[in-house]
Amino acid sequence: DKHCVFRVNKTGELGGDGVTQFGRALTELNIDIICANTPQAKGRVERVNRTLQDRLIKEMRLMNISGAEQGNQFLPEFMDKFNKQFGVESVDSKNMHRELLPHEELNEIFSWQENRTLSKNLTLQYDKALYLIEDSIDNRSLARNKVTVYEYFDGTIKIKCDNRELPYRIFDKIKKIDQGEIVSNKRLGAVLNFIKEKQDKNDEKRSAGAPSRQHLGEVSTTIIRNG
Numbered sequence: 334d335k336h337c338v339f340r341v342n343k344t345g346e347l348g349g350d351g352v353t354q355f356g357r358a359l360t361e362l363n364i365d366i367i368c369a370n371t372p373q374a375k376g377r378v379e380r381v382n383r384t385l386q387d388r389l390i391k392e393m394r395l396m397n398i399s400g401a402e403q404g405n406q407f408l409p410e411f412m413d414k415f416n417k418q419f420g421v422e423s424v425d426s427k428n429m430h431r432e433l434l435p436h437e438e439l440n441e442i443f444s445w446q447e448n449r450t451l452s453k454n455l456t457l458q459y460d461k462a463l464y465l466i467e468d469s470i471d472n473r474s475l476a477r478n479k480v481t482v483y484e485y486f487d488g489t490i491k492i493k494c495d496n497r498e499l500p501y502r503i504f505d506k507i508k509k510i511d512q513g514e515i516v517s518n519k520r521l522g523a524v525l526n527f528i529k530e531k532q533d534k535n536d537e538k539r540s541a542g543a544p545s546r547q548h549l550g551e552v553s554t555t556i557i558r559n560g
Contacts, residue, residue, distance in 0.1 A: 334375065335368045354445060361442045363431075384415070445484040451475050457482070457492070463504040464492060472499060 335342060341351050352360070359366055369375045392411060398404050433439070449457040453476045455466040464482075466472055475494055483491040492499045 335370075339366055340368060357446065358442050362437060388415075440485065441483070444486075447482050447484075448479050449482055450479055451477065453477065459490070460484075464490075465502045465504065466492065467500040467502070475499075 337343075338353060338355050340356060341353060356366060372379050389411060393404060393407060396407060398407055447459065449459060451457055451466065455468060455472060455476060457464050457466075457480065459482045466475070478494065480492055480494045480499065483493060485491075492501055
């Protein structure tokens, strides 16, 4: 359908390339998106939804199923019965799926990717963290140029320019200061205590959009970055 996951629905967008993360991944895999204008155009999906929202519920009532655990135990039986009654053998059994090409790295394609512009000091901001690109002769020429930030499902962050990975260091803006740091730094104790109080008050959190936060949780990503 025309959900905003699949395409950009807002009109008059000033920034971005007009492509969602899902659309970019499919483009890299040479897959076209065809959005349906009516429910009838998605006949197979709508029929399955009707089955799951109507027939399955009624069959569970007939079996006196009222809990998730009972429902999960019943599903294999329901699927087998449903497929025997409505399943149709295909005319041609040939597998029409295209083989994965050697250059198609799924972990790379399915990562969360965002473009950033390097400052003259070779820094960029991403998800409330400041990334400092390693200062070298090759990297100095990248100042004011576009780079791509890749965030993977395990929370790993890579920064690339023209497929070249750029080494970096992180200054995490929302890394929490603990009481031990305040005690061990006598000269900076008052400053650190002020920062800690401000952090506790603001309770800043990272974006929930990227895959590592959606699937592994914010804590895992924070541990990886702070480490």
